[in-house]
Amino acid sequence: MKPRKGRRGGARQSAPLSQETIVTAALHILDHEGPQRLSMRRLAKELSITPMALYHHVRDRHELLLLLVASRSRDRARPALPDDPRERLLAAAELLHDTLAEYPFLSEILASPDLLAMSALWIMEALLDAAVECGLTLEEAAQAHHAIWHFTVGVLLIRTTSRRHHAGLTRPTQREQVFATLSPDAFPRLTSLAGRWSSLTARNTHREALEDIVEGLLGEHPTHPGEHA
Template sequence: MKPRNGRRGGARQSASLSQKTIVAAALHILDSEGPQQLTMRRLARELSITPMALYHHVRDRHELLLLLVASRSRGRERPILPEDPRERLLAAAQLLHDVLAQYPFLHEILASPDLLAVSSLWVMEALLDAAVDCGLPLEEAVRAHQAIWHFTVGVLLIRTTSHQHHAELTRPTQRERVFATLSPDDFPRVSSLADRWSSLTARDTHREALEDIVEGLLGGRPAHPGEHG
C-alpha cells in the first residue's frame, strides 16, 4: 500500500537529513534571497519537509545561526599577524571588520553573545594582546577594543542598511530632496557640498579611519612587546 499523503516518504527524507544538508540549504537561501527570508518555515520548504520535521534536527533559529557561523569559520586558517605591535593592532582591527562582514545576518550576530563569541573571540584576543604590547595597561586595552568594536559595528550596520535601503528605492532619497532645497545663507557649508555629497561619501574610507583611530588610541606611546600588565 502506498503511504497516505506521502507521510512515510517524508519521514524517511527527514531521517536522512544531516546538519550539513540543512546548512547548505540555509546558505543557499541567504545567498539568493537574503537574511530576511531565512526562516525555519522557508528552510523547511527548501528541504521539502515540514517545519516540525526540521525542528527534529535544529532546535530553533538561534541554533541554525550557530551552525551557519561554525560553517563559515570551519577550516579557515587564521592569518599570521605582523610582529610590530602597532601594525598588529591595526591588522587585528581590520580582521574584526572582515570577520563580521562575512555574515549577512549581522544584526543577530551582534545581538547574541553566543554567536559573537563563536565568530570573533579569537580576534578579540588578538586585539587585546596587540594593544597591551603597544604599551596600554590591560584595562585601557579593553577600552581600545571597545572603541574599535563600536566603530567597526557602526560602519558595517550603516553599510548594510544603506545598501538594502537603496536597493528598494525607486525615487531620490529624502536627503537628496532636502539638500536640493537648502538655503546657502542658512547652511553655507552643507549647501556647497549638496551636489557632491553622495560621491564624497560613497567611497569606502574604513581603512583610513581605522588608522586614524588606532593612532589616536596610542598617541605617542612607545611599544613594549611582551609586557602584559
C-alpha cells in the same frame, strides 16, 4: 529522531536530524536562493520535516544565523599578522571588519552578544594581545577592543542598511531632497557639500578611521614588541 521521507521539491533527509544537517541545508538555501528566502518554514521544507521538529534543534532564526556564522568561520584560514604590535592591531581590526562583511544576513545579528564569541575569538585574542604590546593594560586593551568593535559594527550596519534601502529606490533620497531646499545663508557648509555628499560618504574609509581611532587609543604608550609569542 528519524526524519520523514523527502517531500516533492525538498531535499531528502538521509542522515539523522542534527544541528550539522540543519546548517548544511540552510547553507544550501543561502547559497542558491539568497538570505531573503532563508526562513524556518523554508528550511523545514528543505529538510522534509515539520517546523515544530526543526524548533527542537534550533530555537529560532536568530540562533540559526549564529550557527551559520560559526560554521563558515570554523574552517576559515588564519592569515599571518604583522609583527609590529600597532600594525598587528590595525590588521586584526581590519580582519574583523572583512570577516563580518562576508555574511549577507549580517544586519540581523550584528548586535548579538553571541556573535563575536562564535565567529572570531582568535581575532579578539589578537586584538587584545597587540593592544597590550602597544603599552595598554589588559583592562585598557579590553576597552580598546570594545571601541573598535562598536565602530566596526556601526560601519557595517549603516552600509548594509543603506545598500538595501537604495537598491529599490527610484527617487532622490530624503536627504537629497532636503539638501536641495537649504538656504546657503543659513547652511553654508551643507549647501557647499550638498552635490558631493553622497560620493564623499560612499567612500570606504574604514582603514583611515581605524588609524585615527587606534592613534587616539594608544596615545604615547610605549610598545613592547618582545612580548609577542
